[in-house]
Amino acid sequence: MNVRSSLFATVTDGDIRAILRAALGTTPIEYRLMSGGLFNTTYFVKTADRGDVVLRLGPVNRHLLLHFEHDMMEAEATVYRICAAHGIPASELLAVDTSKALIDRDIMIVRYLPSTTYTLDRAQSPFTAHITARLYRELGESIAKLHTLVGTGFGHVYDVSHGRGHARWSDFLKDELDKLIATCAPHALFTAHEEQAMRDVLVRHTDILDEVAIPHLVHADLGPNNLLIRTDTPEPTFGAFIDPDRAVWGDPDLDFAYMEWMQCDDLWQGYGRSLAMDDASVRRRLIYKMIRWVCNAFVWEVEYGRHDYMVGTVNELREILKKLS
Secondary structure: OHHHOOOOOOOOHHHHHHHHHHHHOOOEEEEEEOOOOOOOEEEEEEEOOOOEEEEEEOOOOHHHOOHHHHHHHHHHHHHHHHHHHOOOOEOOEEEEEOOOOOOOOOEEEEEOOOEEEOOOOHHHOOOOHHHHHHHHHHHHHHHHHHHOOEOOOEEEHHHHHOOOOEOOHHHHHHHHHHHHHHHHHHHOOOOHHHHHHHHHHHHHOHHHHOOOOOOEEEOOOOOHHHEEEEOOOOOOEEEEEOOOOOOEEEOHHHHHOOOHHHOOHHHHHHHOOOOOOOHHHHHHHHHHHHHHHHHHHHHHHHHOOOHHHHHHHHHHHHHHHHHHO
């Protein structure tokens, strides 16, 4: 699947050996390309004296990237450090280099964790119903821990860490939408009427957006493949958050706006509360989904070359606009 991406590209044996030597002072015994990634290029590596690791290489064709995607690996490293400091299960960061001095790619190395991932359909879980329920409770508990962390401003983790956070949640969302629309415009993904309609949605909902007054840490990409279940323990247990490179300081509900697959009683029990269903909360989540779908339309069309997925995403976005009218 990953070869369809315009951002994915393998590297040479010499590159891998040079990276492992420079970053960890070791050499690979063996390595293999890991499947599934479209943005980064990822290898499993067995090293001579540093154990099993995962080597991640940032995208090529960086001229195709969205505004926040240029700094995603540094943002990811920041989140891993925050999680480590607060005892939240996440990938163990071993090295990160965004200087592009060794090769013209961002580089990250994390500890390999023997694991599997959560499934979109709980009925397809490889574990018993009892274990699956516990895994979702553990997942809820871990998301709750993540959401207790508070930042100094609203916005992408990288931007906030460099003093570019927003004082109000609505200000960040308006800025984010404007940047996304501007990037999409040359590709004619939306009509001028649709672009204005999306901006109008944020203006009309400014007050309820700013009911979110405290910026909490939000993963912002809680897909099943970014949630690991450890398989090297006596019983399977929640293992780690991975790929938090889209993370923002904002409304915790952002993590639930477009991840309906995970919403179940066991997860809410672990999280400590169920999803709020008042009108303001429902509308905020629809707005988050609208903005994410603008992003996804660009990604599918421009970065991954999946015009069919883009069309489906735009059609879903139009339905969201109707609900928010």
